[in-house]
Amino acid sequence: MSRFLTIFAVIASILFVPALAGASDLDPENTLYLDLKDGRVTIRLRPDLAPKHVERIKTLTRDGFYDGIIFHRVIDNFMAQTGDPTGTGTGGSDLPDLPAEFSDAPFQRGVIGMARTSDPDSANSQFFIMFADAPHLKGKYTVWGEVVDGMELVDKIVRGQPPAHPDKIIKMQVAADAG
Incomplete structure (x- = not known):
């Protein structure tokens, strides 16, 4: 029995410790x-991939731009899109558009x-969170972040175009500003 528990402990440490370490290593x-009706989603920003986009997202976030904005395009098994103050999919912020910062980062579940x-x-203010992998987007859209906690809350976003x-x-x- 103790041998079984030892094996279980080793397997558990291999599976669970890296996930916990990643969450605690966040800058x-x-x-x-990202607070949704069902709870908080934690997003790791990727300035290593898209420094201008990350800076834009942080600027708009700190200005309160995203607070109250709807998810206007939510496609099952694809993605949830938000960031348009008009809610139509045609709006953006008053800031100038951004040049692309495409990378080789794959568009996998949880990527933003x-x-x-x-x-x-x-690109201006609208962004999308992937529900599923979409390899055809790689190198065509800018990856600037990834969900590291709370993806099950993103999964609960109501579907529709528009919902x-x-x-x-x-x-x-921004976590550094959270009280």
């Missing part, structure tokens, strides 16, 4: 808290990318 200046028009240099009763961002904040 508060490069971590976002910047939305844009057909112009690669048109009949859309979910919204209750509050978004």
